[in-house]
Amino acid sequence: MDVLSDAIAVMRAGRPHSSRTVERAPWGVRFPASEGAGFHVVLQGSAWLLPPEDAGPVQLGPGDVVFLPHGNGHGLADHPRTPLENFRLEPDGSWPVPHDPGPARGDETLLLCGAYQLDKARAHPLLTDLPPYLHIPVRVGAHDRLRSAVDLLGAELSDPQPGSDAVVPALLDTLLLYLLRTWWLAGRTEAAQGPSGWAGALSDPGIAAALHALHDDPAKPWTVEGLGALAGLSRAAFARRFTTLVGRPPLAYLTWWRMTRAAQLLRTTDTPLRSVAERTGYTSEFAFAKAFKREYGVAPGHYRRAGAALRAG
Structure with a gap:
């Protein structure tokens, strides 16, 4: 597993939802x-994003994508001064059925909007490092894969076919990964002038190699020296650089990742506790249970039962 895929997998908490809607001004x-997190795509026409944290309005044109990774409240309108109506999900958490905008009164806007259910209690720092919103403007020849995912998702929502119930969630997951990848690639340019945060971490060949190794085999008895060798750096230089970019020392991040993976296994599988311990680098159930309780405040068995009860309820 690569780091970006892992970051999404540990936070996923249910099926994503989306809708293709037509709005007519005002x-x-x-x-x-x-x-969770949300996104908006302007397929046709134009719109204004009224961002969180009282930031100024952002004009959106055809093809523009907005991603709100932290679920901040925000507005979307044909004009910054247009009054806003409250949006509500369906009782089951799904996106509302598109409404009839009524007779044409003004300019028409075709939107593709959606939401992801993510558990912020298990937020990976790669996502928490993101700004309140990402605006990806349309550019000819840019972000081809992201555009393709948008086109496919829009087509499935406008003209459902046999299998659409399976295709749409998969396309939404694909869209989320392309959104994050676009941010990461944009961060490479900034990282070249002074890396910072997770964009810098994934763009730094040595630190990225160490991160991928930790995610690929968290059970291995890693040492700072061994990780530094993978990164092509001395122990001290690697530890400083890793801590600066990732936000935690190497072995502290390893411990956190082991516990995060363990929680995911306990929550989503019936893997025996002994196997969960072995897969996360612990030689005994006792040592694993002690570390898990220190991180989550409850024993692994209790955590699993609580998760099962929550899903059943």
């Missing part, structure tokens, strides 16, 4: 804060 929607 229109305005207020999206409340949520526990």
Whole structure:
């Protein structure tokens, strides 16, 4: 598993939802804060994003994509001064059925909007490092794969075919990864002038190699010296650089990742505790249970039962 895929996998907490809607001016929607992440794509026409944290309005044109990774409340409208109506999900958490905008009154905007259910309690720092929103403007010849995912998702939502119920969630997951990859690639340019944060970490060949090794085999008895050798750096230089970019010392990040993976296995599989311990680098169930309780405040068995009860309820 690569780091970006892992970051999404440990936070996923349910099926994503989306809708393709038509709005006719004047229109305005207020999206409340949520526990997940959301996105908007302008397929045709134009719109204004009214960002979180009282930032200034952002004009969106055809093809523009906006991603809100932290679920901040925000608005979307045909004009910054248009009154906003509150948006509500369906009782089951799904996206509302597209409404009829009524007779043509003004300019028409075709939107593709959606939401991901993510558990912020298990947030990977790669995602928490993101700004309140990402605006990816349309550019001819840029972000071809992201555009292809948008086109495929829009087609499935506008004209469902046999298998669409399986295709749409898969396309939404693909879209999320392309959104994050686009941010990461943009971060490479900034990293070349002074790397910082996770964009810098994934763009740094040595640190990225160490991160991929930790994610690929968290059970291995890693040492700072061994990770530094993979990165082509001395022990001290590697530890400093890793801590600066990742936000934690190498072995502290390894421990955190082991516990995060263990929680995911306990939550989503019936893997025996002994196997969970072995797969996360612990030689005994006792040592694993002690480390897990220190991290989560409960024993592994209790954590698993609580998760099962929550899903059943």
